[in-house]
Amino acid sequence: MELQKLIQVLDAPVVTGNPQAEITGIQSDSRRIEPGFLFVAVRGTAVDGHTYIAGALEKGAVAVVCEEIPQGLNDKCIFVVVKDSAEALGKLLSAWYGNPSDKLVLVGVTGTNGKTTIATLLYQMFRKLGHKAGLISTVCNYVDGEAIPTEHTTPDPITLHALIARMVEAGCEYAFMEVSSHSIDQKRISGLSFNGGIFTNLTRDHLDYHKTVENYLKAKKKFFDDLPATAFALTNLDDKSGMVMLQNTAAKKLTYSLRTLADFKGKILESHFDGTELLINNREVSVHFVGRFNAYNLLAVYGAAITLGKTPEEVLVVLSTLHSVSGRFETIRSPKGYTAIVDYAHTPDALTNVLNGIHEVLDGNGRVITVVGCGGNRDKGKRPMMAREAVRLSDQVILTSDNPRFEEPDAIIQDMVAGLTSADMEKTLCITDREQAIKAAVKLAQKGDVILIAGKGHEDYQEVKGVKHHFDDREIVRNLFANQQA
Known part of the structure; x- marks a missing residue:
């Protein structure tokens, strides 16, 4: 594609050199530059792409998009100077792939908890309703029925636009994606045209990156601020930040709630470990999900599907057939009459939600044994909070390792212990080896009890010193239960 045609999507770029140059690809990683490529120098959180411009040109880049031209480079180089190269990258990629997000219905889900469940259930629902659909999520990406492994909640811009282009090529009519606060702040979703946005909730998370809850909230809110008038914005009315998300959006404003009047109103009628009886907009439905937090997730799914033109009857029928996402409140029964639940809960609020969901079903019958850790090289402030919530809502707690990354597991556990009193420690064990911690919980469990293993959910690895070791x-x-007898 000709450079001049490509940069028409940018806001008033300053071009030095020949704009008629032919571009054969776009890349923001100088190591992946090939002859004929356009290199976009993005200022990241760890590195500044501007420092790699010379290297990109040496590898054959014919043009560079940047915020300032480095001194001492060849005058024959083609430079396109913009105010924000991260924003420009997304717009250029969208144009390069023929604006794929304009050719399907794209819905983004953002919030601290529930993103994966809501996006995945919408993807599953629309496929069950006979549509080709795509999914971009923490667990796995899908182009209709084709699974594509994922490493981030929201991929980098190059992967993201290529993925949506593949969806369009495969005939997908809809795409549902998790939108992380990092991706909003880093403008990874630049150039995408959203038809709708869903807000789940906002609690403490990612403060290692955002530094303050206010910055975290602003990142989420920006997603809704940028939605067009043709889109919809569906928010959780029961969350204290729910209406904040709608303050400045031009999109159609919609709400869902379990507590008060809303566009999509729900009520829990009955709970058990096999599912929940729900009332949604005065219609009853039985679902294979447990806990208030999942009731909120299902309300969001219902609301989005109705907003996208589906009838209440067909949506409720499909809702009744859907099952939990991998590693989200995943139930495993012991032959000895107790239950293990594996869940991705890795924030204080998510842990509280899952434990409350367990208590809703147990109703005082049976103990709760919680195995939990915290990830290394992440927000340290939530570690004592996680421990306190675990102890408050459990009969026995085992603090263990999660993904220590480049920190020492024992040091992370001590950060968690710092949030506990001497009375709390009387029902708390510290077992650094995660497998041994799970084994200990199994030995402690009796008929009618529930073991919650929190933090890793669908992950099949443990990250230690930069290496991912298999761990699920x-x-x-399942291996422990396989050796049990009733």
Whole structure:
């Protein structure tokens, strides 16, 4: 594609050199530059792409998009100077792929908890309703029925636009994606045209990156601020930040709630470990999900599907057939009459939600044994909070390792212990080895009890010193239960 045609999507760029140059690809990683490519120098959180411009040109880049031209480079180089190269990258990629997000219905889900469940259930629902659909999520990306492994909640812009282009090529009519606060702040979603946005909730998370809850909230809110008038914005009315998300959006404003009047109103009628009886807009439905937090997730799914033109009857029928996402309140039964639940809960609020969901079903019958850790090189402030919530809502707690990354697991556990009193420690064990911690919980459990193994959910690895070692909570539990007798 000709450079001049490509940069028409940018806001008043300053061009030095020949704008008629032919571009054969776009890249923001100088190591992946090939002859004929356009290199976009993005200022990241760890590195500044501007420092790699010379290297990109040496590898054959014919043009560079940047915020300032480095001194001492060849005058024959083609430079396109913009105010924000991260924003420009998304717009250029969208144009390069023929604006794929304009050719399907794209719905983004953002918030602290529930993103994966809501996006995945919408993807599953629309496929069950006979549509081709795509999914971009923490667990796995899908182009209709084709699974594509994922490493981030929201991929980098190049992967993201290529993925949506593949969806369009495969005939997908809809795409549902998790939108992380990082991706909003880093403008990874620049150039995408959203038809709708869903807000789940906002609690403490990612403060290692955002530094303050206010910055975290602003990042989420920006997603809704940028939605066009043709889109919809569906928010959780029961969350204290729910209406904040709608303050400045031009999109159609919609709400869902379990507590008060809303466009999509729900009520829990009955709970058990096999599912929940729900009332949604005065219609009853039985679902294979447990806990208030999942009731909120299902309300969001219902609301989005109705807003996208589906009838209440067909949506409720499909809702009744859907099952939990991998590693989200995933239930494994022991032959000895107790239950293990594996869940991704890795924030204080998510842990509280899952434990409350367990208590809603137990109703005082049976103990709760919680195995939990915290990830390394992440927000340290939530570690004592996680421990306190676990102890408050459990009969026995085992603090263990999660993904220590480049920190020492014992040091992370001590950060968690710092949030506990001497009385709390009387029902708390510290077992650094995660497999041994799970084994200890299984030995402690009796008929009618529930073991919650929190933090890793669908993950099948443990990250230690930059290396991912195979480790799957569900696999460990199933192997332990396989050797039991009733």
